[in-house]
Amino acid sequence: MSLVETQRTEKLRGSGWRELVTPAHGLLLLFLLVYPAMASDFFLTQIGGYSLILGMIALSLMLLAGYGGMVSLAQITIAGAAAYVIAIFGENNSGVHGFAWPWWVITPMAILFASVLSAAFGWVAVRTEGIYTIMITLAIATACFYFTQQNYALFNGFPGYSGLRAPEVFGLYWRDPVPFYYLCLANAVVAYAAVLYGARSTFGLTLQAVRDNPRRMRAIGYNVTAHKVFAWWLSGLIAGAAGVLLAWFNGRISPGSIAVGPAINILIIAIIGGLRHPVGPFIGAVVVVLIQTFAIDLVGAERFNTLIGLFFLAVVFLSPDGILGLWERVKPRPDRDAWGPGPERSGVRE
C-alpha cells in the first residue's frame, strides 16, 4: 500500500512540467494552432485574439482570487497602465508625448511598470479582507479612471491616445490578423502554463495556505503581507502583458478602457468561467466576447447588456463555480482537479 502511495505521490508531485502534458491540453492546443486555417479575419482577431487578451486579464484576477482569496476589481486598471506606457513612450498620433522608443524597450517597461503598480495596489489592499478588498480595489480603479480622464498633461485626458501601432519585426506586422492571433496565443499559453505550474510551487502553496488561514501562516514563520503583495506583483505581470496586447489590439487607450464598466466586465468573465482552475478565465472570456459581439444581432443594440446579465445570473444560479463547475458536474470522474493534481485518496492507515 505504502509503495503504491509513494509512487503516486512522486508522480503527482512531479517537480517538472510533465503534469501539464495531458491529452486534453494537447487537443486544445492543436485546435488553437489550426484555428487560423478555419477562421475569418474577424473571428481570428475580434473573437480569438480579444478573448485571449481578456482571458489573460481575467487569469490575473483568478490567480489573486482563486489561489489567494483576494478579489480585485483593479485588474483592467493594471492592464491599462501598461497600455498607457506603450502610448506615452511609443508612437501615437495624438500629438502628446509619443517618444517613439523602440518596442523592445517599451514592452518590458510597460509590463514591469504594470507589475510594480499592481504590487502597490496590493500593498494597500492586503490590509483588508473579503468584501473590503473588492471595495478598496473598486475605489482604486475609479480613482485611476477619473485621474486619467482629468489629467491632460500626462494622460491626454478624455480622448486618451490613439494611433498606437504594434511593431514590425521579422518582416511581419504584428497587428495583422494571423501574427496577432499567434502573438496573443503564445502569451496566453505561457501565462496559463505558468499559473498551472506555479500553483504547486512552493510559493503557490504558500499563497493557498495564506488564503486558508493567514493566522496559522504567521505562526509557522511566513510574512503574510509580503506573500500577498508578491502575488499581486505576479498577477501584474500577466495583466501588464495583456495590457500591451490590448493597446495594439485597439490601437488606442483612453479612460473609457479602464472605467468601472470594463473593470466589472473582467470580474464577470472570471466568475462565468470559474475561479477554480486557470482555464476558467479563458472559457469565460470566449463566452462573454461571443455574447458581446452577437447579442446585438439577437436582441438589438439597446438590450445586449440585458442578455449578458441574464446569462451571468443563469450561470451563477446553476453553478457557483462557473462554467467549469458545470463541467465538473457532468464529467465522468468524481475527483475534481481543483487546485492542481487534486486530492489523493489512497491513504489507508497501516
Added chain:
Amino acid sequence: MNVSIAASRLQGTGANALELDNVGRHFGALVALSGVSMKIRAGERRAVLGSNGAGKTTLFNAITGDFLPSFGRIRFFGEEITHLPAHERIRRGLRRTYQISQLFTNLSIRDSVYLACRGVTNNRFSLLRPSPSDGAMAQAESIIHAVHLDGEAGLLVGTLSHGQQRQLEIALALAGAPRFILFDEPAAGLSPTERRDLIAILNALPGHIGYIIIEHDLDVALRVSEYVSMMHNGSLFKEGTPEEIENDPQVQEIYLGGGHG
C-alpha cells in the same frame, strides 16, 4: 536529569528559553492578563493550569505575537522579542499550537507540514515546485511519521477527523527545528486512546525542546510537565512541582469548587 543535559547542549549559555517580565494585556476595560512574570529554562517542560478566562491563551498570544502585549517585556533565549511580528518570533525557534485547530483545509497534510518546514528557511517565494529530494520535504515526512499520520499524508486537511487535525496541529509546531513550543490544550476533544498517543508524542520530544502546555486535563498535564504554574484572573498565583500543585488545597478549590481563591 535530562533537562540539565539538554541545557548544557545549548553551548552552556545558561540562558532562559523564555523570560516574561510583567507581561499584561487588556482589551479596553477588560484586563485579560494583569502582569505575569515567568522564567523558563531551555528544555524545561511546564504546564500552565487555570480555569476558563484565567488568561492562559492570552498569555500564549502575547508570547507568540498573535497580538502584542499592552505592557511588559518578553525575552526569548536572551533576545528581546516584545515588539517583533509573529513570523519573526517563529523564525527564532518559537512555535505554538492552537486550542481550536488553525489549519489549511484545502491543502494536503504533506503540503501543510512541508510549508511549516519551509517557513523557517530561505527562498520561501520560490516559484519552482519542491522536488522529492528537497530537504524540507524529507523533514516533513519524518514529522508526519512522528505524529502517526503516515497513512493520511496525501489527504486534504478538510477531510480529516478531529483527532487527526489535532495531530496535525502538533506536527506544524514540530516542523523546522523548534527550540520552544507553546501547546494550547492539545488534548481537547481527544479520545482516551488519542490522549495516550499525545502523551507519548510529547514525552518523545528531543530533550532540548522545552514547552509550555495549557491543559485542563490534570492527568495529562501532570504527566508531561516537570513544573506547574497556576493562573487565576489574569495572573499567576501558584507555582510548584506537579505533586505540590495536585495536593494544594487552594488549587483544589479553584478546580473543583470554582471559587475565587
